[in-house]
Amino acid sequence: MAEAQPPAVAPPAVALPAAPPPYPDPAAPPPRFAPGAVVRVRRGAAPGHIRTPWYLRGRLGRVERVCGWFANPEELAYRRPGLPRRALYRVRFSMAELWGEGSRDTVDAEIFEHWLEAADAPRP
Amino acid sequence: MPHDHDHDHDHDEHRHEGMSASGHPYRADQDAPLTHWQRMEIAVRELLAEKGVATPAEIAAQIGRMDARSPALGARVVARAWTDPAFRALLLADGSAACRAEGIEVDALKLVAVENDAQAHNVIVCTLCSCYPRTLLGLPPDWYKSRAYRTRLVREPRRVLAEFGLTLPDAVTVRVHDSTADMRYLVVPRRPEGTEGWGAARLASIVTRDCMIGVAVPHI
Numbered sequence: 001m002a003e004a005q006p007p008a009v010a011p012p013a014v015a016l017p018a019a020p021p022p023y024p025d026p027a028a029p030p031p032r033f034a035p036g037a038v039v040r041v042r043r044g045a046a047p048g049h050i051r052t053p054w055y056l057r058g059r060l061g062r063v064e065r066v067c068g069w070f071a072n073p074e075e076l077a078y079r080r081p082g083l084p085r086r087a088l089y090r091v092r093f094s095m096a097e098l099w100g101e102g103s104r105d106t107v108d109a110e111i112f113e114h115w116l117e118a119a120d121a122p123r124p
Numbered sequence: 125m126p127h128d129h130d131h132d133h134d135h136d137e138h139r140h141e142g143m144s145a146s147g148h149p150y151r152a153d154q155d156a157p158l159t160h161w162q163r164m165e166i167a168v169r170e171l172l173a174e175k176g177v178a179t180p181a182e183i184a185a186q187i188g189r190m191d192a193r194s195p196a197l198g199a200r201v202v203a204r205a206w207t208d209p210a211f212r213a214l215l216l217a218d219g220s221a222a223c224r225a226e227g228i229e230v231d232a233l234k235l236v237a238v239e240n241d242a243q244a245h246n247v248i249v250c251t252l253c254s255c256y257p258r259t260l261l262g263l264p265p266d267w268y269k270s271r272a273y274r275t276r277l278v279r280e281p282r283r284v285l286a287e288f289g290l291t292l293p294d295a296v297t298v299r300v301h302d303s304t305a306d307m308r309y310l311v312v313p314r315r316p317e318g319t320e321g322w323g324a325a326r327l328a329s330i331v332t333r334d335c336m337i338g339v340a341v342p343h344i
Contacts, residue, residue, distance in 0.1 A: 003249045013210060014208075014210050014211050014214045014221075014222070014225045016214065016217060016218060016221070017218060017221045020217055020218040021218055021234070021236075023234065041185065050303050051252060051305045052304070053251050053252060053302065053304060055251070055278065067231065067234075067236075067306065068234075068306075068308055069306075070305065070306045073305065085227070086337070088305055088306060088307075090236075090307070098278070099279060103299055104297050105282070105298040105299070105300070106297065106298075106299050106300065107278050107279060107299075107301075107302055108299060108300070108301045108302065109301075109302040109304045110302075110303070110304045110305035110307055111304070111305075111307065
């Protein structure tokens with residue numbers, strides 16, 4: 001008589017949660033840019049707390065993904081609510097675009113929508 | 125390091141003034157005045173207690189909670205991704221949900237897992253400050269917060285990686301990830317050859333902190 005097999009010890013099955021990224025905000029408008037869109041980082045120089053690094057301003061990149069909607073850090077830094085939330089993107093830049101060299105290497109950074117413009121927007 | 129001072133003496137018999145019994149200099153007492161930010165930290169901590177926002181015990185417990193985080197948590201996540209395809213898929217789609225599925229409470233962390241493969245190698249930086257997945261990996265190493273690492277990684281990543289002992293073939297694209305806003309990043313290294321049949325704990329043992337930042341790759 002065959003021995004009873006012990007139950008297989010498997011980790012619990014995993015499934016996507018109800019609200020996977022991009023982290024949603026039902027109240028927010030749809031994102032202006034889709035993955036793959038070519039965008040330019042605005043050349044702005046507003047005072048205060050800004051999460052858009054200087055080295056990326058004015059540079060062309062491609063939207064890698066939409067991360068979701070997040071309170072605006074430029075307002076959170078001054079104890080304002082930062083609402084409505086802003087769309088946040090991961091934008092991929094080539095080293096050639098950033099530093100003028102021919103490498104295929106890339107830099108991805110998170111950029112808020114209000115810091116992005118369509119690639120064909122006139123340069124300021 | 126054990127010998128960070130010049131000495132040409134034997135450790136036995138004679139003693140130097142100001143030296144311990146083993147012939148090493150005593151660490152100087154910290155008699156300098158507090159810095160501005162040390163004073164501010166104490167002031168805020170005492171105010172929190174005075175106003176009943178948090179007790180000293182709660183503050184100590186929270187520090188203990190953060191100190192208990194270590195790269196071993198991230199290594200567990202990576203090792204499971206190497207052995208469980210459904211978990212790997214979840215990790216790449218929703219890093220924070222994957223951590224919770226592994227039993228790791230990562231609080232408000234919004235984790236993006238980026239996976240190395242034959243074509244691309246990923247490495248993490250925060251050029252603006254020192255953003256780091258602390259609830260998953262613990263506190264960042266000091267070099268991660270240095271201006272040199274933060275400025276150079278986005279400019280000459282291959283030279284920086286070479287200084288860490290990691291030289292990548294030209295055919296492999298280096299993808300630098302600058303943690304500029306709400307996301308935090310975990311590099312999922314490639315599972316080394318020769319680890320077939322290894323259990324989760326043994327796999328996790330080769331996944332170092334530096335592998336998960338992307339300045340190293342696992343070795344057996």
